[in-house]
Amino acid sequence: MRKNLLYIEDNKEIGAWVSEDLTERGYHVIWLTSGEGAIGHMESADLVILDIMLPGLDGFSIGQRLKKEFPKTPILLLSARTSIDDKLQGLHFADDYVTKPFHPDELAARVEVLLRRFGKISPPLIQLAHISIHLDQNLIVDSRLNVEIILTAKQFQIFTYLLRHPNQILTKEQIYEAVWGSPYMEGDKTLMVHIRHLREKIEKNPSQPQIIETIRGIGYRVKQ
Amino acid sequence: MKIRQSLLMKYLLIITAALILWPLVLPIYYIPKEFLDNEVKQKIMYLDTEKLEQMWHREASKLNGGTPEKINKRLQTLKEQYSMATMFWVDADGNTKLMSPNQLKIPNQWTLQDSVEFMKKSVGTGPFTIVAYIGGDSNQGFMVFQVPHTLTEPLSPSFIDDMYLLAFGFLVFALFLFISWLFFSKIRRRLVQLQTAMTEAGETGIPDKVAISKIDEIGQLGQAFNRMIDELTKSRKREQEEEVLRKQLIANISHDLRTPLTTIRGHAYSLQKESLSPKGExxxxxxxxxxxxxxxxxDNLLSYTLLSAGKYTIKRKETDMMRLIRASLVSWYPVFEKEGFEVDVRLQEKVLVWNVDPQWLTRIIDNLFQNVVRHAKSGRYVGVRTEEKEGRNVVVIEDRGSGMNNGSHEKGAGIGLSIVSLMLKEMNLDWEIESSSSGTRIYLHEKI
Structure with a gap:
């Protein structure tokens, strides 16, 4: 099913081009040149792309209003305002902030990440090397032998956390804090040990991991 | 300020009151006694011996040639008046008459010997004695007035003798001390309050105004302080408004320049999808x-303008450097990966905390990585590590490009480094650059 994107942009040239590009990428785009009437399209929108400098109400005010009424719809700010203050103000309510000029591939990638993060795209099945993951059923299967791989609670939490952030590098402290819910202490080896056990279960060759990639000195990444 | 409201006036009042009251302390002590105490009143009569003598002699001369009855009567009257004195008279024949009160030592019939003995006694150790010839004539006899010496001696004002007087004097002195202390401690308390109010900063970073209860010297000081606070608040507000305006202007310029850039970028991207000659590509x-x-x-130009004008607000806090560097690396890793860089990260496993603005430091690292991607592509290597150098923790960013002085440096890198330099300086950090044709090393560390 095509996802509906609500796009609010007053610049005709940019608006036309972005709408066209996103449509080509398989989205259904509703493009408005001001915030007027935006709320009417929110019911069907899966994601909002919002400019900040708009005639009438600015993007901050519109975004805050939309977020308040539809907290489950992600908002991506797309603006030529690049100052840290603007970004901080924007990220109070918005879920991502892309500055102009931007590369359309980057915009498309961020849109997809947001849709996935908000569960707007439910990947029925993720296939990574020899294992298939049914996220909705908490089921991980080794597709070579068709046997279920049983993970401990922590291993499963780590793995799904990585899967929910595909192609992103996650730092040790990010993973630790997301899974354990307490601050990461520098030098703590707990996460490393868990990842090693996890790899022993899912990788063909745990010493040369294919699924969970180690980015040395930084963290881990799962490419999808 | 009216002069009567001033502290000076109040203090002068206290001092004057003390000076005026001090000489009155003794009278105030004695006057009530005189009115209340009959005994004292009586005593007062005997104090002035000269007056007593005059009185006695006057009475004696008045009785010139008087009959014994008349003399008796007069003496009785006098006795009533001077109840504490001993009186008697001796007639011409040497018979003692009307002794009041009766005294055994006085002979009834006077001989010459007795007279001499009596005179000798009264001059020496005996009571204070006045002898007067009746009518001024020795032939008519004489009359005697005797009072114990204790009565004729002046009242003792000695503090030592009179414990009550001592206590009273002390009390008056203490009262004066207490009033002075009250006066000065009140001044002191108000000054301390004022000082506290001036020191403690309010919400805006400027001390709050003080409440003024009295219009004296300290009150005026408070008013002057309040006026100063008003001025300060006004200028702070003006400054903030200017800052907002300037930031707004710069943000708008940036925005207006970026919008057409976005369009150019978009159309360039659209062109890519057309079939182009290799030259066109x-x-x-x-x-x-x-x-x-x-x-x-x-971005850099605008940041530099704000930074050099000191209009970039810095929010320093204790920051975990390893975490911050790793977060930066996460966002740069895909870029390095795409450009085929080897990313060599060796960060220490201990916490490294610097007191910096995390936004600024991220910006610094972004600028440095940006330079690596842009100018050190030939080395295909970026290293980020921590080192101990001369006892300090140093963050090192290394590339294997052709060095900073070797052509590859496009114009525009300069401003990026200027921003780095300005920001580091603001955060009390320092840096060194080692650059040769085989690569560049940048060392970041805290200033000592």
Whole structure:
């Protein structure tokens, strides 16, 4: 099913081009040149792309209003305002902030990440090397032998956390804090040990991991 | 300020009151006694012996040639008046008459010997004695007035003798001390309050105004302070408004320049999808990379303007450097990966905390990585590590490019480094650059 994107942009040239590009990428785009009437399209929108400098109400005010009424719809700010203050103000309510000029591939990638993060795209099945993951059923299967791989609670939490952030590098402290819910202490080896056990279960060759990639000195990444 | 409201006036009042009251302390002590105590009143009569003598002699001369009855009567009257005295008279024949009160030592019939003995006694150890011839004539006899010496001696004002007087004097002195202390401690308390109010900063970073209860010297000081606070608040507000305006202007310029850049970028991207000659592709690629550079340059230019004008607000806090560097690396890793860089990260496993603005430091690291991607592509290597150098923790960013002085340095890198330099200085950090044709090393560390 095509996802509906609500796009609010007053610049005709940019608006036309972005709408066209996103449509080509398989989205259904509703493009408005001001915030007027935006709320009417929110019911069907899966994601909002919002400019900040708009005639009438600015993007901050519109975004805050939309977020308040539809907290489950992600908002991506797309603006030529690049100052840290603007970004901080924007990220109070918005879920991502892309500055102009931007590369359309980057915009498309961020849109997809947001849709996935908000569960707007439910990947029925993720296939990574020899294992298939049914996220909705908490089921991980080794597709070579068709046997279920049983993970401990922590291993499963780590793995799904990585899967929910595909192609992103996650730092040790990010993973630790997301899974354990307490601050990461520098030098703590707990996460490393868990990842090693996890790899022993899912990788063909745990010493040369294919699924969970180690980015040395930084963290881990799962490419999808 | 009216002069009667001043502290000076109050103090002078206290001092004057003390000076005026001090000489009155004794009278005030005695006057009530005189009125209340009959005994004292009586005593007062005997104090002035000269007056007593005059009185006695006057009475004696008045009785000139009086009959014994008359003399008796007069003496009785006098006795009533001077109840504490001993009186008697002796007639011409040497018979003692009307002794009041009766005294055994006085002979009834006076001989010459007795007279001499009596006179000798009264001059020496005996009571204070006045002898007067009746009518001033020795032949008519004489009359005697005797009072114990204790009565004729002046009242003792000695503090030592009179414990009550001592206590009273002390009390008056203490009262004066207490009033002075009250006066000065009140001044002191108000001054301390004022000092506290001046020291403690309010919400705005400026001390709050003080409440003024009295219009004296301290009250005036408070008013002057309040006026100063008003001025300060006004100028702070003006400054903030200017800052907002300036930031707004710069943000608007940036925005207005970026919007057409976005369009250029978009159209360049659309062109990519058309079939182009290799030369056309190359031009397109160049357009794209210059658009990126221009946007970066814009960012840096505007940051530099704000920074050098001191209009960038810095929010320093204890920051975990390892975490911050790793977060930066996460966002740069895909870029390095795409450009085929080897990313060599060796960060220490201990916490490294610097007191910096995390936003600024991220910006610094972004600028340094940006330079690596842009100018050190030939080395295909970026290293980020921590080292101990001369006892300090140093963050090192290393590349294997052709060095900073070797051509590859496009214009525009300069401003990025200027921003780095300015920001480091503001955060009390320092840096060194080692650059040769085989690469560049940048060392970041805290200033000592």
């Amino acid at each position: 190359e031009s397109l690629h160049l357009i794209e990379s210059k658009v990126d550079m221009l946007s970066q340059l814009l």
